[in-house]
Amino acid sequence: MPAKSEKACDLISELYWAMRKAFEERLEELGVTFLEFKALVHLKSAKTQKDLLKEMNVSKSTxxxxxSSLERKRIVKRERMGKAYTVELTDKGFEVLKAIEKAGKELEEKMFSQMTGKEKSEFLFLLKKAINGLEGGK
Structure with missing residues (x-):
């Protein structure tokens, strides 16, 4: 389906939502929600539950x-260490994370399938340049 707009912001938004939808479909196949995926990314190494909520920028209850959901699925395990809980990926968790990373790579390859290597490089360069422009040249 062709893009609906010629405005950069609309096209970037359309690209984001198309990628997000496709990625969430893949996550669903793996039995993981988007928020659970975000947690897994931050849990590549063991840490406390408190550290995780800071990194994810979510409430304690969230x-x-x-x-709890990831624990029920046996993807993570929590252990009480004094007043804090440590959280780490289980073997199944590492397998799920590896499958998610593979799915992400496949989606990116699909996104770039209509571009030459040079076009992909230029596209990424221009995206970075646009981000730098919005961030004031940081």
Whole structure:
């Protein structure tokens, strides 16, 4: 389906939502929600539940619900260490994360399938340049 607009913001938004939809469909196949995926990315190494909620920028109750769900699925395990809980990926968690990373790579390859290597490089360069422009040249 052709793009609906010629405005950069609309096209970037359309690209984001198309990628997000496709990615969430892949996550669903793996039995993981988008929020659970975000938690898994931050849990590549063991850390506390408190650290996780700071990194994910979510409330304590949201982090707790996400971790409880991942625990039920045997993707993470929590252990009490004094007053804090440590959280780490299980073997199944590492397998799921590897499958998610593979799915992300496949989606990116699909997105770039209509571009030459040079076009892909130029596209990425221009995206970075646009981001730098919005961030004031940081």
């Amino acid at each position: 982090a707790s619900k996400v971790l």
